[in-house]
Structure formats: structure tokens, C-alpha cells
């Protein structure tokens with residue numbers, strides 16, 4: 139982790155795996171974007187993914203005192219009307235990989251959408267802007283290393299592999315996070 143005294147863009151997150159993927163994705167392509175990071179746990183409100191993301195980014199900008207980005211990941215089960223959605227972290231912690239499957243016992247569809255919402259604030263008092271990326275998949279019994287969140291139980295449509303079974307560069311080509319970051323990158327480059 140590093141922190142910044144200048145006005146470099148700061149990614150505020152308490153999740154080391156997110157930070158690693160964001161750095162990997164932003165370093166690719168012809169125009170790498172550099173971010174500093176601050177490991178802060180920001181309180182998260184209840185609401186839609188966008189409401190949660192905007193509120194978190196507002197709080198982060200106040201703490202950082204400059205431009206920052208935050209990221210929220212939701213896992214939305216079709217059979218459950220989009221839940222657990224932005225509350226997936228607590229579901230993951232309490233139920234584990236098996237529990238994330240068991241939630242769907244009795245439901246005909248195991249379809250789920252991984253949703254990544256980046257929020258960017260130019261600084262304290264500036265309304266955050268959000269950038270969203272979505273990847274469709276299926277909830278399956280865990281396969282692959284259980285290193286990052288629910289990666290082992292999410293199989294993106296048409297890949298035959300869970301996120302956890304993919305080499306990181308493969309995940310980064312199709313992931314919810316990569317799609318959201320492509321939009322954020324375009325915005326930052328237009329400033």
C-alpha cells in the first residue's frame with residue numbers, strides 16, 4: 139500500500155485482491171493509468187448498488203482530501219430478484235461457497251450477474267460519477283483456488299471455467315471489473 143501527498147488518483151479499498159486486479163487491468167493497453175491506494179474500510183449504506191457506491195465514494199473523498207475512486211461488487215441471483223446484490227460480502231462471510239450454492243436449492247435457474255460499480259470523485263464536495271460493468275454467469279459448486287471472494291462458484295457464460303480456474307489475464311478480459319474499468323478509463327482520459 140502507498141498513500142499520496144500529491145493529488146494522484148487514490149483507489150480506496152480494504153480488499154487486496156481487488157487492488158491487485160485493478161492495477162493489472164489499468165497497467166494494460168497503450169495508456170497505463172497509475173493509481174495510489176489507501177486501505178480504508180468505509181461504512182457502506184443499504185440501497186441499490188449505485189446508491190451504495192456513490193455514498194462510499196463521497197465518504198472516501200472526504201477522508202482522502204482529493205480525487206479518488208472506490209469500487210463495489212455485487213452478485214445478483216436471478217432467482218432471488220437480484221439478491222444478495224451489494225450485500226454479497228456478508229453472505230459470503232456467513233455462508234461460504236457451499237452456502238452460496240445452497241441458497242438456490244429448489245430454484246430452476248442458477249443464473250447470476252456479477253456487477254462492478256466504480257465511483258469517481260474529483261475531490262471532497264464533488265458528486266461522484268459511477269461506471270458499471272456486468273458479466274453474466276452461473277452459480278456452480280466451487281472449483282479452483284478459493285483465493286478471492288466467490289470466484290470459485292461463479293462460472294461466466296460460455297467459458298466452462300469458474301473465475302477461480304482462469305488465469306488472471308483471462309478473467310481480466312471478461313470480468314465485471316474490467317468492463318467497468320474500461321468506462322472509467324475512457325472518462326479519465328477525456329478529462
Ligand SMILES: O=P(O)(O)OP(=O)(O)OP(=O)(O)OC[C@H]1O[C@@H](n2cnc3c(O)ncnc32)[C@H](O)[C@@H]1O
Nearest residue numbers: 150151152153209210211226227230286287288289
Ligand atoms: O473495501 P472494499 O473495496 O469495499 O472491499 P470489500 O471486500 O468490502 O468489497 P465489497 O464491499 O465490494 O464486497 C464485495 C464482496 O465480493 C467479493 N468480491 C469482489 N470482487 C470479486 C471478484 O472479482 N471475484 C470474487 N469475489 C469478489 C469481495 O471479496 C467481497 O466479499
Ligand SMILES: [Mg+2]
Nearest residue numbers: 152180182227
Ligand atoms: Mg466493502
